[in-house]
Amino acid sequence: MNESSIVAPAVAAAQEIPAAEPVRPRALPYRSWVEVSRGQIAANFRAIRNAVGPGVEVMPVVKADAYRHGAIEVSRTLEEQGARWLAVSNTEEGIALRDAGVGTRILVMADFLPFTREAMLAYNLTPVIHSLEDLAELNRLAAVREEKVRCHLKIDTGMGRLGVRADAATIGEAILTAANVEVEGLMTHFASAGNYQSSQTEEQISVFQRVAAGLQAAGLRPSLLHLSSTIPIAYARRKAWQGMVRPGHAIYGYVSPARGHAPAGILQVKPALTWRASVLSVKEVPAGSLIGYGGMFRANRPMRLAVLAAGYADGIPHRLSNRGSVIVNSKIAPIVGAVSMDLTTIDVTQAPELRVGDAVTLLGSEGDVSIDAQQIAKLAGTISYSVLCGIHARVKRIYI
Numbered sequence: 001m002n003e004s005s006i007v008a009p010a011v012a013a014a015q016e017i018p019a020a021e022p023v024r025p026r027a028l029p030y031r032s033w034v035e036v037s038r039g040q041i042a043a044n045f046r047a048i049r050n051a052v053g054p055g056v057e058v059m060p061v062v063k064a065d066a067y068r069h070g071a072i073e074v075s076r077t078l079e080e081q082g083a084r085w086l087a088v089s090n091t092e093e094g095i096a097l098r099d100a101g102v103g104t105r106i107l108v109m110a111d112f113l114p115f116t117r118e119a120m121l122a123y124n125l126t127p128v129i130h131s132l133e134d135l136a137e138l139n140r141l142a143a144v145r146e147e148k149v150r151c152h153l154k155i156d157t158g159m160g161r162l163g164v165r166a167d168a169a170t171i172g173e174a175i176l177t178a179a180n181v182e183v184e185g186l187m188t189h190f191a192s193a194g195n196y197q198s199s200q201t202e203e204q205i206s207v208f209q210r211v212a213a214g215l216q217a218a219g220l221r222p223s224l225l226h227l228s229s230t231i232p233i234a235y236a237r238r239k240a241w242q243g244m245v246r247p248g249h250a251i252y253g254y255v256s257p258a259r260g261h262a263p264a265g266i267l268q269v270k271p272a273l274t275w276r277a278s279v280l281s282v283k284e285v286p287a288g289s290l291i292g293y294g295g296m297f298r299a300n301r302p303m304r305l306a307v308l309a310a311g312y313a314d315g316i317p318h319r320l321s322n323r324g325s326v327i328v329n330s331k332i333a334p335i336v337g338a339v340s341m342d343l344t345t346i347d348v349t350q351a352p353e354l355r356v357g358d359a360v361t362l363l364g365s366e367g368d369v370s371i372d373a374q375q376i377a378k379l380a381g382t383i384s385y386s387v388l389c390g391i392h393a394r395v396k397r398i399y400i
């Protein structure tokens, strides 16, 4: 509750409708922190499950520390919600989850580097295999361990990044030769899923279907076929769902806008992360003052400024210098001058009540005013994924 709020007497309240109370964020003893809503992560996961229906397994992607939401807490929440699979990028991320007691299957999507293979198997992580040479190598390691090892095989259907480009016959032969490996999953990744002006996704789906059919003809039926990240789920590209989907962005509450004539979205998700910073200093400067590195900003009137205890080392994009905004007690306050490493200056002339130690919102909402990662990305000339992943590890994480 706002300390400075004026409590109207009951009689008066019955006659007058009080002006909307500005929402003030709770101050916490940190320079900068994110508040992650476990409930919203869970709600987003459920929304995805409902959208794809019970026949499609949902494997949330928690790579890059769960897009900086905190992989351990997010993974525990998802496991509680019934997730049977999680996907990470590398072995180290998988080990961190195992050490935290996460018991789901864990798919490691972008590793199998020579120095990670033994640990991957020791920690019961499931590798994505990107080449037939690696498939043979996994088979050799499995033979040494005298066990059958499971993997998912990635097909490069046209993205031109990771994955096997061979034809189905060659792939089928390699799988049959790797007798100690069970290829339980067959996957691919789209390069242009959100671009409905391009036929690339449809072409990739065709290539994938051709490979899957070719393998089937050779008696090989991986039980899990998966192609879709957030966008093909959200815009209902159902033939790309198959038996499993791999949403990342949507788990955190985001769906990027599509290009061209996209079908109506079927997914309602909301951001789960709010990013705040403490006010380190408040001061008045006269008209004409230069603000920050390079004198990038000149006050055209007397101004009240607040210096925030967060800068580009915390993940505030430097490109927001002189163009971004934050929320101060439910009002937009512009960033003035250069964002510096540990500090950012804002114009709080419109918020004379702001004091040292108060909290402002860098990303999130207060009352009716909100700033999300997509808006920040647009101003900073980047993508929302990069804004989220850019929130530095030194920014404290709080779970609500």
Ligand SMILES: *Cc1c(COP(=O)(O)O)cnc(C)c1O
Binding pocket: 061, 063, 109, 189, 228, 229, 230, 231, 246, 247, 248, 249, 250
């Ligand atoms: C990151 C990633 C995903 C998740 O993508 P979103 O757009 O965040 O849903 C899915 N699959 C692969 C291979 C990825 O690298």
